[in-house]
Amino acid sequence: MITSPAQLSRSMVAIPAYNEAATIRGVVDRVRADLPDCDVLVVNDGSRDDTAAALAGSGAVVADHLCNLGYGRAIQTAVLYAARGGYDRLITLDADGQHDPAQVRPLLAEFDSGRWDLLIGSRYVASKAYDGVPLGRRAGMQLFSSIVGLVAQHRIYDTTSGLKIIGRQTFDALTNWQFIDFHAEALVYLMRMGFRVGEYPITVAERRHGQSMYSTISHIKYPLKTMLMVVLGMVQAGVMKKRIS
Amino acid sequence: MTAAGIAVSVVIGAVLLLWVVNLIRNDRLYVGYGVIFVLGTLAAIGVLVVPPLLALLTRASNALLAVPALSIVPLALLTFLMVYVFAQITVLSNRVMRLTQELAIRNAHGDGEAEPRA
Numbered sequence: 544m545i546t547s548p549a550q551l552s553r554s555m556v557a558i559p560a561y562n563e564a565a566t567i568r569g570v571v572d573r574v575r576a577d578l579p580d581c582d583v584l585v586v587n588d589g590s591r592d593d594t595a596a597a598l599a600g601s602g603a604v605v606a607d608h609l610c611n612l613g614y615g616r617a618i619q620t621a622v623l624y625a626a627r628g629g630y631d632r633l634i635t636l637d638a639d640g641q642h643d644p645a646q647v648r649p650l651l652a653e654f655d656s657g658r659w660d661l662l663i664g665s666r667y668v669a670s671k672a673y674d675g676v677p678l679g680r681r682a683g684m685q686l687f688s689s690i691v692g693l694v695a696q697h698r699i700y701d702t703t704s705g706l707k708i709i710g711r712q713t714f715d716a717l718t719n720w721q722f723i724d725f726h727a728e729a730l731v732y733l734m735r736m737g738f739r740v741g742e743y744p745i746t747v748a749e750r751r752h753g754q755s756m757y758s759t760i761s762h763i764k765y766p767l768k769t770m771l772m773v774v775l776g777m778v779q780a781g782v783m784k785k786r787i788s
Numbered sequence: 789m790t791a792a793g794i795a796v797s798v799v800i801g802a803v804l805l806l807w808v809v810n811l812i813r814n815d816r817l818y819v820g821y822g823v824i825f826v827l828g829t830l831a832a833i834g835v836l837v838v839p840p841l842l843a844l845l846t847r848a849s850n851a852l853l854a855v856p857a858l859s860i861v862p863l864a865l866l867t868f869l870m871v872y873v874f875a876q877i878t879v880l881s882n883r884v885m886r887l888t889q890e891l892a893i894r895n896a897h898g899d900g901e902a903e904p905r906a
Contacts (some may be wrong), residue, residue: 604896612888620893723819
């Protein structure tokens with residue numbers, strides 16, 4: 544269990560942000576208050592609003608993408624940064640303020656039990672149900688949760704959670720493969736590579752500002768792309784494991 | 789279409805499918821483009837191997853547009869060419885993406901303590 548500041552200082556909190564001017568400063572301030580020993584990195588993913596201005600003097604390091612690369616690539620930038628900076632853990636949080644940084648500490652304690660290489664802050668693992676989730680989204684979540692369980696022999700109930708703790712041992716794997724949104728396709732790839740992925744219960748607040756990163760058309764494209772990437776991730780994980788051995 | 793024609797078309801479709809999947813796996817074709825080619829090719833193979841579907845499509849296409857059967861050849865070539873063009877676009881796009889990530893990391897700024905050590 545993490546108790547000393549020296550241990551915490553090797554953790555970095557990464558917050559990918561795209562047009563989150565209304566919330567990003569508050570999120571960074573809360574992270575710095577609740578996790579004072581963690582460094583904070585905001586990956587500003589080509590925002591066209593005042594996200595960059597809102598971060599001035601926040602104490603966070605800001606990595607600016609010159610254009611919008613998408614959530615998966617923003618996470619990958621954070622992983623690259625953490626790998627080069629010698630961090631042991633990368634903690635990812637959403638920029639919309641849905642995650643309470645205070646919930647990271649118990650998550651870190653569970654992560655440091657040594658049982659996991661990647662730990663997901665999960666909204667659904669406690670109830671194992673998707674109560675209150677709109678029907679279409681619920682169907683998608685159940686589908687991808689089942690697919691992950693089927694192909695990786697370990698069911699993950701919240702494949703789309705933005706709160707994750709990523710261990711250093713996975714950094715190489717994550718920077719050498721492509722991900723769409725760092726969801727089911729990334730989890731299957733890591734699990735098939737032999738990494739241990741787990742869930743720990745958290746609660747999240749409702750989004751009050753901005754828009755979800757999913758448009759109407761992406762609700763059709765996302766499952767198709769993710770399913771294809773899940774299959775390819777399984778193939779790629781097999782290839783990578785052979786190369787390593 | 790004759791049985792031999794169907795067999796050849798299915799083989800061409802399978803080759804296209806394998807090529808597209810391998811391009812995506814090697815990060816040389818964006819999965820958003822790739823999924824369209826994969827679904828399109830699977831649908832075409834599905835039509836070819838289900839005789840009632842093929843007959844229906846043949847009747848419909850003849851009614852709308854009388855085209856010779858050989859028109860499938862330039863169509864297939866065009867599809868291969870499109871995959872190639874999209875793969876080249878993806879390669880360029882990946883270079884821009886890596887450049888963007890590298891610039892973001894190298895120019896990361898702020899008043900925190902988390903400057904990259906490498």
